[in-house]
Amino acid sequence: GVRLDVNEIEYRVLAEWIAAGAPGPGNDDPVIESLEVLPPLTTQKVGASQQLVVMARFSDGHVEDVTRWAKYTSVDLNVANVGEHGEVKFIGAGEGAIKVWYLNLNALNFNTVRFNEELLGGESPQQNNFIDEIVNRKLAELRVPVSPLCDDPTFIRRLYVDAMGVLPTPKEYQAFLDDLRPSDVKRAALIDEVLSRPEFVDYWAYKWSDLLLVTGARLRPAAVEAYYNWIRERVANNTPWDVMVREVVTASGSALENGAANFYALHQSPEEMAETVAQAFMGLSINCAKCHNHPLEKWTNDQYYGMANMFSRVRAKGWGGDFRSGDGNRIVFSDTQGELIQPSTGKPQPPRPLDAEALPFDDTGDRRIALSEWLTSRENTYFAKSITNRVWANYLGVGLVEPVDDMRVTNPASNQELLERAADYLVEYEFDLKKLMRVILSSATYQRSSVAVEGNVADKRFYSRYYPRRLQAEVLLDAVSQVTGVSSVFKDREQGTRALQLPDSSVDSYFLSTFGRPDRIITCECERTDEPSVTQVLHLYNGDTLNQKLQSNEGRIEKLFSQKTPAAVAVKTAYLDALSREPTELELQRLVAILDSEANLAEKRLVLEDLYWSLLTSKEFIFKSPKNN
Numbered sequence: 001g002v003r004l005d006v007n008e009i010e011y012r013v014l015a016e017w018i019a020a021g022a023p024g025p026g027n028d029d030p031v032i033e034s035l036e037v038l039p040p041l042t043t044q045k046v047g048a049s050q051q052l053v054v055m056a057r058f059s060d061g062h063v064e065d066v067t068r069w070a071k072y073t074s075v076d077l078n079v080a081n082v083g084e085h086g087e088v089k090f091i092g093a094g095e096g097a098i099k100v101w102y103l104n105l106n107a108l109n110f111n112t113v114r115f116n117e118e119l120l121g122g123e124s125p126q127q128n129n130f131i132d133e134i135v136n137r138k139l140a141e142l143r144v145p146v147s148p149l150c151d152d153p154t155f156i157r158r159l160y161v162d163a164m165g166v167l168p169t170p171k172e173y174q175a176f177l178d179d180l181r182p183s184d185v186k187r188a189a190l191i192d193e194v195l196s197r198p199e200f201v202d203y204w205a206y207k208w209s210d211l212l213l214v215t216g217a218r219l220r221p222a223a224v225e226a227y228y229n230w231i232r233e234r235v236a237n238n239t240p241w242d243v244m245v246r247e248v249v250t251a252s253g254s255a256l257e258n259g260a261a262n263f264y265a266l267h268q269s270p271e272e273m274a275e276t277v278a279q280a281f282m283g284l285s286i287n288c289a290k291c292h293n294h295p296l297e298k299w300t301n302d303q304y305y306g307m308a309n310m311f312s313r314v315r316a317k318g319w320g321g322d323f324r325s326g327d328g329n330r331i332v333f334s335d336t337q338g339e340l341i342q343p344s345t346g347k348p349q350p351p352r353p354l355d356a357e358a359l360p361f362d363d364t365g366d367r368r369i370a371l372s373e374w375l376t377s378r379e380n381t382y383f384a385k386s387i388t389n390r391v392w393a394n395y396l397g398v399g400l401v402e403p404v405d406d407m408r409v410t411n412p413a414s415n416q417e418l419l420e421r422a423a424d425y426l427v428e429y430e431f432d433l434k435k436l437m438r439v440i441l442s443s444a445t446y447q448r449s450s451v452a453v454e455g456n457v458a459d460k461r462f463y464s465r466y467y468p469r470r471l472q473a474e475v476l477l478d479a480v481s482q483v484t485g486v487s488s489v490f491k492d493r494e495q496g497t498r499a500l501q502l503p504d505s506s507v508d509s510y511f512l513s514t515f516g517r518p519d520r521i522i523t524c525e526c527e528r529t530d531e532p533s534v535t536q537v538l539h540l541y542n543g544d545t546l547n548q549k550l551q552s553n554e555g556r557i558e559k560l561f562s563q564k565t566p567a568a569v570a571v572k573t574a575y576l577d578a579l580s581r582e583p584t585e586l587e588l589q590r591l592v593a594i595l596d597s598e599a600n601l602a603e604k605r606l607v608l609e610d611l612y613w614s615l616l617t618s619k620e621f622i623f624k625s626p627k628n629n
Contacts, residue, residue: 009068035105038053041110041111042110044112046092047090049090050087054066070101073098093114104293115455115459135445137417147464147465152177163195164194167482216507217521223262230260240431241431245375250366250369270311275290282375282380289304296408309351391436405524483616485557505517516530556577579620595607
């Protein structure tokens with residue numbers, strides 16, 4: 001269709017340029033230096049509109065209104081829509097930023113749309129630490145009331161699942177409930193206990209194996225074991241995150257003796273190494289800058305190739321050119337020469353960690369050492385914020401920045417003050433992740449009920465309540481095994497190995513693949529999914545995994561049946577095993593009546609199987625939130 005109307009200014013600009021002989025750019029042409037959006041910050045109501053004005057300042061000192069030619073994008077379409085020329089319409093409550101892009105520069109306009117005109121009644125929200133102070137202040141600005149704290153049964157199940165990926169046993173559940181100390185005291189003690197458990201190590205070694213792509217699809221078995229054991233040892237020793245990352249980035253030597261060296265067995269080109277380091281440890285996708293200046297960020301094509309050139313001297317030998325042959329022992333080392341050519345210029349860019357100072361070409365030292373020092377320094381705020389956001393998202397379900405590994409300036413946090421303060425806390429305590437986890441878990445924000453109250457139903461990212469989400473694939477399979485008392489069997493693994501103890505994500509498991517286990521091929525949180533599917537429903541309904549465990553002659557159900565356990569005890573046992581709570585009086589009465597009505601022993605066994613099946617396929621079991629909390 002028609003793109004240019006003869007009566008509009010765009011037509012006149014092009015016509016005048018053509019009439020002037022279509023001159024090319026000159027060396028003395030003014031260059032844009034800054035972009036400003038007006039107003040920068042507003043408070044709005046649903047249904048209101050706001051026209052933005054965009055001003056560009058150039059190197060010759062002149063300022064130009066470029067509202068008409070800027071490009072606009074709404075960061076949250078549930079809050080605001082924006083038209084082609086910067087007219088914003090507010091359609092929902094929350095914080096809606098508008099991203100403005102003009103001549104390779106980006107700027108943001110921030111808008112607050114309150115959930116309620118007045119903050120609904122009730123007591124002031126509890127504050128246990130700085131997290132609650134900042135979260136509660138944001139909620140007050142948005143006029144959002146908070147849900148009360150969850151009860152003790154909910155807390156122990158939530159903590160166990162979030163921090164260790166296991167369910168509390170009935171004995172652990174009862175011991176916690178029988179503890180007569182004040183709630184905050186016994187919860188703090190339980191947090192400390194959980195952070196020191198071996199299951200905590202299993203869970204976080206598995207999580208960092210996702211991030212670092214430990215997979216037999218690209219590594220030989222011995223290399224997989226070496227890489228995983230290296231990660232697990234660091235988690236077990238609570239190695240500071242900055243130390244662990246420096247060891248990865250500067251890894252050299254045998255991939256079997258130094259497991260971290262497998263990072264360079266997986267990533268073999270300088271460009272791939274640079275992109276992976278930026279994504280994994282700073283939450284920055286710099287891929288777009290490989291061909292041109294990044295349209296959504298400040299990174300230029302020159303900066304991309306400067307960063308990639310930091311890895312141009314990484315060399316490796318071994319495998320004979322094919323990782324599928326040999327023992328997987330790749331030897332990684334740093335050469336003293338070699339540069340990466342930038343295609344657009346035909347010359348190498350000076351080696352440079354993104355926006356840091358460049359290194360001289362004639363420096364023969366390992367460039368990765370300088371890169372790792374810049375990467376983990378206090379000056380590089382992306383580093384601390386990225387890992388803080390990953391840890392926060394694990395426990396709260398929704399990252400302060402979403403997607404969790406997209407830390408672009410143009411993708412602002414839901415609570416920027418909290419992200420900065422939590423990252424500063426991590427830096428203050430020398431990147432001790434357990435300290436960060438402890439302060440998160442101890443907060444009233446984490447311990448809130450998932451049940452919405454009047455006024456916070458629509459809140460999806462400001463933490464007025466806990467957000468239920470589905471158990472991840474490995475946790476779900478382990479939980480099913482724990483409740484039924486029948487462990488899963490994995491090829492070439494000892495009996496009793498849990499899914500969260502598998503070093504290799506390529507181990508065959510239809511259940512894990514169906515429920516969203518990542519392939520660990522690319523460094524992206526998008527590889528793991530908790531999206532529901534018909535395949536998942538059918539597998540729970542009549543798949544082999546669940547039914548074989550329920551029908552096993554060596555599991556929990558068989559023991560209850562063979563010991564002629566009274567119906568009331570069997571029902572309570574099932575609820576405590578699966579849901580970490582006792583059945584309600586109504587649930588107990590109905591289920592006991594059904595069990596007692598069966599005189600036939602075979603039928604009674606089937607009823608027990610059905611009871612466990614109904615619990616293990618319920619939303620209350622599959623999601624990280626008990627029935628009433």
